[in-house]
Amino acid sequence: xxxxxxxxxxxxxxxxxxxxxxxxxxxxxxxxxxxxxxxxxxxxxxxxxxxxxxxxxxxxxxxxxxxxxxxxxxxxxxxxxxxxxxxxxxxxxxxxxxxxxxxxxxxxxxxxxxxxxxxxxxxxxxxxxxxxxxxxxxxxxxxxxxxxxxxxxxxxxxxxxxxxxxxxxxxxxxxxxx
Numbered sequence: 001x002x003x004x005x006x007x008x009x010x011x012x013x014x015x016x017x018x019x020x021x022x023x024x025x026x027x028x029x030x031x032x033x034x035x036x037x038x039x040x041x042x043x044x045x046x047x048x049x050x051x052x053x054x055x056x057x058x059x060x061x062x063x064x065x066x067x068x069x070x071x072x073x074x075x076x077x078x079x080x081x082x083x084x085x086x087x088x089x090x091x092x093x094x095x096x097x098x099x100x101x102x103x104x105x106x107x108x109x110x111x112x113x114x115x116x117x118x119x120x121x122x123x124x125x126x127x128x129x130x131x132x133x134x135x136x137x138x139x140x141x142x143x144x145x146x147x148x149x150x151x152x153x154x155x156x157x158x159x160x161x162x163x164x165x166x167x168x169x170x171x172x173x174x175x176x177x178x
Contacts, residue, residue, distance in 0.1 A: 004039055005070060007061040007086070011168055016091040016161045017116060018168065020073050022058040025080035032083050034059075041083045048148070054141050056081050063171035064178055066107050067099075071171040073111040074138060076130070078120045089113035091164040093127025095139060100152040108153065110142060111164050126160045 004021060011018040023032045023041060029052050033044040047053075056077045059070035075081075075089055091113050099108035112130070114121040124130060139155045146153035 003036075004034060005036060005061055009060050009062050009168070009172065011060075011165075011172065013165055013169070016165050018060055018089060018091070020058045020060050020075065020087050020089050020113065022056045022075065022081040022083065022085040022087055024053050024057040025083060026055045026077055027052050027080055047145070051144065054137055056085075056087075058087070060111070060168060060171070062175050063168060064174040065109075065171055070175075071111060071168060073113050075113050075115060076118075076121055076124070076134075077115050078118055088116040090116055090125075091161045091168070092124055092130070093158055093160045094164040094167060095135075095142070095158050096156045097142065098154050098156060099146060100154075101150065109167060110138075111167065112138070113164075127158055128160065 007019065009018040023034060029047040031044045031047065032041040035042040056075040058073055058075065060073055061070060063071040065071040073089065075087065081087060091111060093112045095110045095112065097108050097110065098105055112127055114124050135158065143153045
């Protein structure tokens with residue numbers, strides 16, 4: 001069985017397109033996480049009643065973020081994808097944030113993307129094209145989600161696809177080093 005984490009992201013630095021693996025579908029209260037030894041997706045925890053993932057959430061393979069996990073990506077999809085879906089995406093930006101756990105502060109940025117095959121979001125090429133209320137919802141989701149885990153999440157700002165691409169390139173280099 002191929003290692004999902006080591007799949008080529010097929011990253012195109014010109015179009016900002018790459019592959020991601022969906023761990024948790026849009027509207028799900030269940031948070032899934034890849035169980036690396038088995039290659040299957042395991043239920044990590046349940047969100048409380050009334051809270052769900054606003055969009056598909058996953059990771060870009062062959063990357064390593066500062067927290068040691070693959071780099072996270074929230075995919076603004078038209079419909080929820082199945083757990084484990086390999087999806088072609090286009091990066092549109094990044095929510096820049098810090099996370100504090102047990103007094104330790106670390107960068108924990110969240111990449112934003114749209115599916116390459118999206119019907120409703122083809123006009124979106126940068127985070128500036130996303131309605132502000134959607135960005136506010138995403139920021140509030142991440143603040144609430146990390147608070148549930150006993151962590152603090154502070155949004156520092158947001159930036160466009162070039163900045164997201166720089167983070168992917170850096171995370172790919174870190175993955176190759178490790």
